[in-house]
Amino acid sequence: MIRTRVKICGITRVVDGVTAAEVGADALGFVFFEKSPRYVSIECAAEICRNIPPFVTKVGLFVDASEEMVRDVIENVNIDLLQFHGDESPEFCQKFNLPYIKAIRAKCKESILEAMQAHSNALGMLIDSYVPGVPGGTGSTFDWQLVPSEYRSKIILAGGLNCANIVDAIKTIRPYAVDISGGVESSKGIKDREKIYQFMKEVASADKIY
Numbered sequence: 001m002i003r004t005r006v007k008i009c010g011i012t013r014v015v016d017g018v019t020a021a022e023v024g025a026d027a028l029g030f031v032f033f034e035k036s037p038r039y040v041s042i043e044c045a046a047e048i049c050r051n052i053p054p055f056v057t058k059v060g061l062f063v064d065a066s067e068e069m070v071r072d073v074i075e076n077v078n079i080d081l082l083q084f085h086g087d088e089s090p091e092f093c094q095k096f097n098l099p100y101i102k103a104i105r106a107k108c109k110e111s112i113l114e115a116m117q118a119h120s121n122a123l124g125m126l127i128d129s130y131v132p133g134v135p136g137g138t139g140s141t142f143d144w145q146l147v148p149s150e151y152r153s154k155i156i157l158a159g160g161l162n163c164a165n166i167v168d169a170i171k172t173i174r175p176y177a178v179d180i181s182g183g184v185e186s187s188k189g190i191k192d193r194e195k196i197y198q199f200m201k202e203v204a205s206a207d208k209i210y
């Protein structure tokens with residue numbers, strides 16, 4: 001059986017990080033973008049990461065951050081992976097001696113393929129919804145037919161996923177991983193234990209289908 005990995009993004013509290021890890025999330029995301037309602041400070045993220053078991057991947061998210069800021073996070077938070085949501089170049093993304101995920105907002109097939117080729121050294125490509133002026137965490141889905149099937153093993157599907165649509169999403173795309181934020185929240189930045197649990201159950205049931 002193929003197992004779809006799950007990344008839960010926008011963790012702002014120790015309790016949510018611990019719950020997500022307990023319930024089986026493979027990765028947790030921390031948003032270092034001050035304009036986001038899910039922003040976490042370096043101190044807060046470091047405290048959460050100290051409480052998370054070692055085999056859960058900790059991901060630091062940035063939106064056109066300075067090199068200095070990315071380095072500050074790497075030095076002070078025990079993160080394993082970087083995730084870039086802005087217009088960062090491949091050269092910038094590869095500066096930090098850590099693997100990275102490049103987030104692409106799904107405007108059209110051509111722009112997705114172009115970004116995938118430019119970021120061929122990225123560990124994964126997170127394909128998210130395109131909402132003008134919003135770099136991530138939109139809560140909106142997009143046309144999944146835009147996802148290039150030939151890159152399946154690198155694709156992290158994001159954007160408006162929830163318990164009601166995740167089985168369909170996995171059956172349609174068969175991504176390597178799925179990423180969810182708003183779909184497992186009770187309010188922005190506050191995760192809901194029951195929703196996380198249900199989401200993990202739905203992913204497992206989708207995996208049994210193939």
Ligand SMILES: O=C(O)c1ccccc1NCC(=O)[C@H](O)[C@H](O)COP(=O)(O)O
Pocket residue numbers: 008009010029031033036037038061063085128135136137138139140158159160161179180181182183
């Ligand atoms: O979550 C945010 O507020 C955010 C802000 C700026 C850049 C990225 C952000 N989140 C990144 C993620 O990986 C989200 O999980 C992804 O966009 C999906 O969010 P949602 O549609 O709410 O599931």
